[in-house]
Amino acid sequence: MIIRIDEYSDVPIYMQIRNQIVMGISSGELKAGEQLPTVRALAMEIGINTMTVSKTYQILKSEGYIMTDRKNGARVRQQIEQTGVISEENKKELRRIVSEARISGVSKTELRKLIDEYYG
Amino acid sequence: MIIRIDEYSDVPIYMQIRNQIVMGISSGELKAGEQLPTVRALAMEIGINTMTVSKTYQILKSEGYIMTDRKNGARVRQQIEQTGVISEENKKELRRIVSEARISGVSKTELRKLIDEYYG
Amino acid sequence: MIIRIDEYSDVPIYMQIRNQIVMGISSGELKAGEQLPTVRALAMEIGINTMTVSKTYQILKSEGYIMTDRKNGARVRQQIEQTGVISEENKKELRRIVSEARISGVSKTELRKLIDEYYG
Amino acid sequence: MIIRIDEYSDVPIYMQIRNQIVMGISSGELKAGEQLPTVRALAMEIGINTMTVSKTYQILKSEGYIMTDRKNGARVRQQIEQTGVISEENKKELRRIVSEARISGVSKTELRKLIDEYYG
DNA sequence: GTGGTCTAGACCACG
DNA sequence: GTGGTCTAGACCACG
Numbered sequence A, B, C, D: 001m002i003i004r005i006d007e008y009s010d011v012p013i014y015m016q017i018r019n020q021i022v023m024g025i026s027s028g029e030l031k032a033g034e035q036l037p038t039v040r041a042l043a044m045e046i047g048i049n050t051m052t053v054s055k056t057y058q059i060l061k062s063e064g065y066i067m068t069d070r071k072n073g074a075r076v077r078q079q080i081e082q083t084g085v086i087s088e089e090n091k092k093e094l095r096r097i098v099s100e101a102r103i104s105g106v107s108k109t110e111l112r113k114l115i116d117e118y119y120g
Numbered sequence E, F: 001g002t003g004g005t006c007t008a009g010a011c012c013a014c015g
Helices: A013-027 A039-046 A050-062 A088-103 A108-119 B013-027 B039-046 B050-062 B088-103 B108-119 C013-027 C039-046 C050-062 C088-103 C108-119 D013-027 D039-046 D050-062 D088-103 D108-119
Strands: A066-069 A073-076 B066-069 B073-076 C066-069 C073-076 D066-069 D073-076
Touching: A013 A039, A013 A050, A013 B088, A039 A050, A050 A066, A050 A073, A088 A108, A088 B013, A088 B088, A088 B108, A108 B088, A108 B108, B013 B050, B039 B050, B050 B066, B050 B073, B088 B108, C013 C039, C013 C050, C013 D088, C039 C050, C050 C066, C050 C073, C088 C108, C088 D013, C088 D088, C088 D108, C108 D088, C108 D108, D013 D050, D039 D050, D050 D066, D050 D073, D088 D108
Parallel strands: none
Antiparallel strands: A066 A073, B066 B073, C066 C073, D066 D073
16 A cells, blocks of 8 residues: 655655555555554655654554554555544534535535545 | 644645635635635734745745735635646545555445545 | 652552652642743753653653643643543552552551552 | 463563463463463464464563573462562552543543452 | 654754 | 744664
């Protein structure tokens, strides 16, 4: 899986990586149990500091998406806990995006199509 | 229109205000041409620095949501430009949210219902 | 509140600080809404790097114990969410401690007295 | 006695094994003088490195819980020294756990019940 | 070899 | 002035 950093983005690097890995897990590009690159390897590949990647892995770990062990590095968790709900934060963001889309003249149908595309 | 600041949020205050005004315009709570409170009045009401509100208004103006003039203060624009498309940034965010919802076991139907609710 | 670091402990510095702040909140030494020292001030006081303190504050924040904002620094949260349950991790630890105490000939009564003392 | 490793835990494997053996001794599941599996057998059973089990046994021996001899392998000690006190480290941990439980709204009664359950 | 911790130092957005 | 992010570099425990 290829991670791409937008250096002009306001989103911190560690969060950009986090988001891409989460999307990779959701899309199936990263499978349950799959090995992630080592902290050092990913840092080298992206051209950033190991601390930054380490921070990403710790967040993903605390969120229950991955597990780490010193021998094997990081792996996608076999069983990711399913809360069945969208976080309040994400709901707020979603509402903001829908509002902006609506003002821009984007139809509800187009929004639905995007959801379908992203949900897969 | 009542603006509520979440002091626990990571979203900067000026952005929280901006988002709520945009959502107010989208929902129709704020009508085209409607007068917004002065920078000082809004700052006082929320209990924050006037600089922060000022920043919000500048952003809303640059985004084309409001217009300001020295005499009348800030007003919602009569004709907000309709691009008909969702910004790349919002698409990225939407994809992230959909991915996280999907992993959490939220169904596509539930997401669609949220869209409907927020779109109105 | 005075933070004391045991440099010979296996517990990482950021976690030692975290634990002492949590215990301070529990005992009432740190009150709801009370200001914590700034990252820089606490780092200086303890004689460690600001990053280490920053990590502590971020953990406390993610755990819901404190809130941070750029203007006022960090403060103890007014309303800490009460789950009403002990985490599985803490239960395991508690069981380990009780087992070791039991083997060492510590009576159940003595354990209860410690609980009472710490609970307050 | 069955040893279970939690691969998601931050507790090192050798410590997880150590803790479970100590709890086994405390509960009586492992009796005084009882033979422990050989390092190789236990490593094989759990599916880990022999070095890890070896480390566990060394620690248990240094703590006075087991004794080893070349002929018979490892056995639970007949007479484990009873200090009658809880170690300072365990007291600290206990205080941390009680504090966190208290903040979470767990009552003193519930804590006592857990102690009773674990003490047996 | 792996992730985890920590330092010294820097720059940034927010307010 | 505040917390947040990031770097370059180091050392450590675990396995």
